Amino acid sequence: MRHVILAAAAVLGMAVAPHLARAQTPVVEASAAWARATTSSARVGGVFLTLTATGAPDRVVSGSTPVAERVELHETLNEAGIMKMRPVEVLLVTPGEPVVLKPGAQHIMLMGLKKPLNRGDSFPLTITFAKAPPVTVTVTVQAAGAAGPGAHSH
Numbered sequence: 398m399r400h401v402i403l404a405a406a407a408v409l410g411m412a413v414a415p416h417l418a419r420a421q422t423p424v425v426e427a428s429a430a431w432a433r434a435t436t437s438s439a440r441v442g443g444v445f446l447t448l449t450a451t452g453a454p455d456r457v458v459s460g461s462t463p464v465a466e467r468v469e470l471h472e473t474l475n476e477a478g479i480m481k482m483r484p485v486e487v488l489l490v491t492p493g494e495p496v497v498l499k500p501g502a503q504h505i506m507l508m509g510l511k512k513p514l515n516r517g518d519s520f521p522l523t524i525t526f527a528k529a530p531p532v533t534v535t536v537t538v539q540a541a542g543a544a545g546p547g548a549h550s551h
């Protein structure tokens with residue numbers, strides 16, 4: 398009887414282990430990606446989206462898009478009433494805690510825009526992570542003063 402239980406456990410262990418290993422690998426999804434329209438002379442633009450991780454925590458490593466030379470992660474700080482932006486060193490994405498990148502907070506900055514972002518345009522943005530496979534989202538350009546992906550302009 399004891400042998401049978403051990404044998405059964407061994408079989409289960411072999412069957413379950415690869416499944417657990419897969420569950421530990423994070424998958425990060427990006428959704429609701431949008432950007433604010435820019436003026437014709439602007440060289441930078443902001444992109445906002447939501448990152449959701451499943452499986453395990455992960456970290457954003459970099460981003461790229463054909464419309465800009467460089468992609469940076471920024472945060473907006475209010476220092477004595479003056480809004481400033483600075484690069485985010487580490488952006489973690491934890492399962493169950495979606496990271497919402499939005500105006501006035503953490504955001505993606507397109508540096509060296511190759512052309513203005515016009516309302517109604519869309520472009521691809523690829524984000525890479527430390528462990529999860531890279532994701533490419535379609536970013537939709539909203540009005541210059543928009544507050545969200547589906548915001549009305551007044």
Ligand SMILES: [Cu+2]
Nearest residue numbers: 471482504506
């Ligand atoms: Cu910025």
